[in-house]
Amino acid sequence: xxxxxxxxxxxxxxxxxxxxxxxxxxxxxxxxxxxxxxxxxxxxxxxxxxxxxxxxxxxxxxxxxxxxxxxxxxxxxxxxxxxxxxxxxxxxxxxxxxxxxxxxxxxxxxxxxxxxxxxxxxxxxxxxxxxxxxxxxxxxxxxxxxxx
Amino acid sequence: xxxxxxxxxxxxxxxxxxxxxxxxxxxxxxxxxxxxxxxxxxxxxxxxxxxxxxxxxxxxxxxxxxxxxxxxxxxxxxxxxxxxxxxxxxxxxxxxxxxxxxxxxxxxxxxxxxxxxxxxxxxxxxxxxxxxxxxxxxxxxxxxxxxxxxxxxxxxxxxxxxxxxxxxx
Numbered sequence: 001x002x003x004x005x006x007x008x009x010x011x012x013x014x015x016x017x018x019x020x021x022x023x024x025x026x027x028x029x030x031x032x033x034x035x036x037x038x039x040x041x042x043x044x045x046x047x048x049x050x051x052x053x054x055x056x057x058x059x060x061x062x063x064x065x066x067x068x069x070x071x072x073x074x075x076x077x078x079x080x081x082x083x084x085x086x087x088x089x090x091x092x093x094x095x096x097x098x099x100x101x102x103x104x105x106x107x108x109x110x111x112x113x114x115x116x117x118x119x120x121x122x123x124x125x126x127x128x129x130x131x132x133x134x135x136x137x138x139x140x141x142x143x144x145x146x147x148x
Numbered sequence: 149x150x151x152x153x154x155x156x157x158x159x160x161x162x163x164x165x166x167x168x169x170x171x172x173x174x175x176x177x178x179x180x181x182x183x184x185x186x187x188x189x190x191x192x193x194x195x196x197x198x199x200x201x202x203x204x205x206x207x208x209x210x211x212x213x214x215x216x217x218x219x220x221x222x223x224x225x226x227x228x229x230x231x232x233x234x235x236x237x238x239x240x241x242x243x244x245x246x247x248x249x250x251x252x253x254x255x256x257x258x259x260x261x262x263x264x265x266x267x268x269x270x271x272x273x274x275x276x277x278x279x280x281x282x283x284x285x286x287x288x289x290x291x292x293x294x295x296x297x298x299x300x301x302x303x304x305x306x307x308x309x310x311x312x313x314x315x316x317x
Contacts, residue, residue: 045305
């Protein structure tokens with residue numbers, strides 16, 4: 001396009017009188033061709049406008065990130081289950097190998113069980129005997145609060 | 149209105165809304181927040197949205213008003229950071245690059261314009277709306293818009309030339 005026409009358009013551009021179509025002509029001219037020195041400032045302006053129009057809203061909708069989060073948790077869950085099965089097998093085998101001193105004689109087993117239960121009962125009784133004092137609470141309370 | 153139809157209306161406009169917010173609020177994070185807020189507002193009144201003749205212009209108006217409100221809020225509650233041109237004889241590489249970067253300079257020049265001119269420049273030269281639509285968005289007369297646009301264009305170029313000559317002469 002000849003320079004004279006461009007300059008006439010630019011004058012009207014400065015006054016805000018150009019139409020969208022005319023501005024498009026100017027934009028194409030300034031974005032594609034080498035321009036004379038005295039029009040450099042216009043070229044910068046059109047380049048700036050063009051570069052600014054490329055700015056985009058970048059943030060993705062939240063749904064996407066949530067899905068992402070789900071995939072990570074599923075990976076984590078699979079890992080946990082896999083490792084769990086692995087270690088579970090391992091440790092059960094170890095328990096079997098050790099042998100926990102299981103008693104095979106029935107008589108002896110009964111005897112031992114009785115002893116153990118007896119001991120537990122004894123300790124329970126000892127503990128319970130200490131709780132007799134708790135009765136005092138009720139006695140005192142009844143003096144103050146009378147519930148009929 | 150279903151989500152799908154709403155998205156079809158919003159998707160072509162949302163980048164324009166974001167750029168408008170970015171022009172006014174400067175910070176990317178603030179602009180993203182503003183865009184999201186405005187879209188949420190539009191979603192909340194989605195039943196009414198069809199009754200507006202020009203949804204895009206309406207969306208842009210809401211964005212503009214929301215950003216201006218945000219600016220007012222900030223001015224009330226915060227200290228204003230006034231840009232000072234501190235002269236430094238020791239120019240760091242960073243600033244040297246920045247000074248050379250003409251696009252950044254233009255960004256700063258545009259940022260220094262009055263809000264109205266900034267918005268009209270954004271709508272016309274960057275988003276390429278026609279005057280009728282800008283009049284609708286800005287709620288102004290077309291003649292007033294032309295005057296403001298002309299002022300903005302001239303001011304930008306004047307500052308640009310001043311800056312350029314400063315380096316040379």
